Amino acid sequence: MEDEKILIRNASQVVTCSGFEAKRGKAMSDVGVIEDGAVAVSNGIITHVGPTEVVLRQVDVDDYLEIDAYGRALLPGFVDSHTHLVFGGCREEEFSWRMRGDSYMSIMERGGGIVNTMNATRSTSYDDLFEDAYDRLDTMMDMGVTTVEGKSGYGLDLATELIQLRVMKELNDDHPLDVVSTFLGAHVVPPEFTGRTDAYVDYIIDEMLPHVRAERSVTFCDVFCEQGVFSIEQSERLLKAARSQRFKLKLHADGIGPFGGAELAARLKAVSADHLSHVSNYGIKRLARSGTIATLLPLTTFSLGKPYAPGRRMIDAGCAVALASGLNPESCFSCSIPLLFALACIQMKLTPEEALTALTINGAAALGREKKVGSIDVGKKADLILLKFPSYKFLPYHVGMNIVDTVIKDGVLYIV
Numbered sequence: 470m471e472d473e474k475i476l477i478r479n480a481s482q483v484v485t486c487s488g489f490e491a492k493r494g495k496a497m498s499d500v501g502v503i504e505d506g507a508v509a510v511s512n513g514i515i516t517h518v519g520p521t522e523v524v525l526r527q528v529d530v531d532d533y534l535e536i537d538a539y540g541r542a543l544l545p546g547f548v549d550s551h552t553h554l555v556f557g558g559c560r561e562e563e564f565s566w567r568m569r570g571d572s573y574m575s576i577m578e579r580g581g582g583i584v585n586t587m588n589a590t591r592s593t594s595y596d597d598l599f600e601d602a603y604d605r606l607d608t609m610m611d612m613g614v615t616t617v618e619g620k621s622g623y624g625l626d627l628a629t630e631l632i633q634l635r636v637m638k639e640l641n642d643d644h645p646l647d648v649v650s651t652f653l654g655a656h657v658v659p660p661e662f663t664g665r666t667d668a669y670v671d672y673i674i675d676e677m678l679p680h681v682r683a684e685r686s687v688t689f690c691d692v693f694c695e696q697g698v699f700s701i702e703q704s705e706r707l708l709k710a711a712r713s714q715r716f717k718l719k720l721h722a723d724g725i726g727p728f729g730g731a732e733l734a735a736r737l738k739a740v741s742a743d744h745l746s747h748v749s750n751y752g753i754k755r756l757a758r759s760g761t762i763a764t765l766l767p768l769t770t771f772s773l774g775k776p777y778a779p780g781r782r783m784i785d786a787g788c789a790v791a792l793a794s795g796l797n798p799e800s801c802f803s804c805s806i807p808l809l810f811a812l813a814c815i816q817m818k819l820t821p822e823e824a825l826t827a828l829t830i831n832g833a834a835a836l837g838r839e840k841k842v843g844s845i846d847v848g849k850k851a852d853l854i855l856l857k858f859p860s861y862k863f864l865p866y867h868v869g870m871n872i873v874d875t876v877i878k879d880g881v882l883y884i885v
């Protein structure tokens with residue numbers, strides 16, 4: 470099926486999000502709409518893009534499976550560039566305790582917190598971790614996601630971290646979605662190292678990184694750089710060691726308080742700094758002048774009832790902003806792209822165009838995939854979605870509703 474040629478024609482809009490690099494500031498408003506557009510695909514790659522009448526003159530329609538997209542908008546597939554999609558157990562009890570106002574400490578005393586997920590992940594079989602994550606990928610794909618990032622970080626010992634990463638490699642091989650893997654051994658200090666954070670950082674550098682490198686399937690190294698978890702100095706030490714082993718870098722930064730994580734990300738030329746709810750004005754300036762993508766996770770702050778990252782100010786300052794779900798079993802058990810669009814526009818005051826750029830080409834750039842996915846350009850992967858409506862503007866407007874009709878992944882058709 471993969472070498473089949475597909476021609477999608479008469480789309481009310483082809484929204485190209487055209488580009489081969491991240492868009493910053495004002496450029497995020499340019500999504501490149503072609504009215505009555507067409508896209509031709511061959512061998513999973515986009516070969517023609519333009520007004521239907523132009524594309525029809527360039528291809529021999531007899532060679533193509535034709536899709537009449539009249540009344541529907543065609544967009545690039547979404548890129549969810551920050552998730553923790555492989556984990557054991559769920560924490561619905563803990564969520565209900567939090568909703569009734571129980572304190573953080575009392576929840577911890579009852580076995581809550583990240584250690585809960587660590588224990589569950591360590592005791593869940595490879596096959597069960599795989600099956601659960603596979604189902605999550607199906608859900609994401611139904612909402613138009615075609616590339617997703619996943620992090621380890623719930624094993625916090627070498628064996629379980631490697632299992633999480635191997636699950637993600639097998640998901641990338643078996644599931645239609647592309648799964649980009651990130652090593653997050655520095656998610657939190659595990660109980661075995663309580664009070665000895667520097668020793669745990671040494672353990673990650675000396676014992677974990679070389680084995681993770683040997684897996685050859687892992688692109689990024691990430692660190693939870695926050696007050697009381699990993700300091701700026703510890704994060705920098707770890708990330709420099711990772712960089713020397715040819716990992717690309719990501720940071721969980723300034724999500725709990727203004728800690729200087731954004732500045733560190735810019736200084737280390739990290740590919741992305743993620744969360745940023747409490748980024749300082751200076752941090753915004755540094756990100757705007759760097760190549761680092763500012764990845765915002767409004768579903769997480771919504772789920773926690775916390776303030777949103779200053780996405781509007783960041784774009785106005787010239788940052789390249791990406792949006793991601795942040796899916797995890799603790800603070801955000803959701804990968805809802807429809808709700809993500811609504812929160813980004815209604816709460817964070819992004820325009821629909823900026824939100825779309827943030828979930829396509831800028832999401833791709835946050836994974837180093839901007840040359841291959843994230844826009845409808847000739848030569849890129851045919852990762853496309855058709856909406857049930859004639860305009861991309863329905864994405865935030867139809868609040869919380871999934872309006873994806875059809876997903877085309879690597880040139881293969883999937884009806885939602």
Ligand SMILES: [Zn+2]
Pocket residue numbers: 551552553721795797
């Ligand atoms: Zn995260």
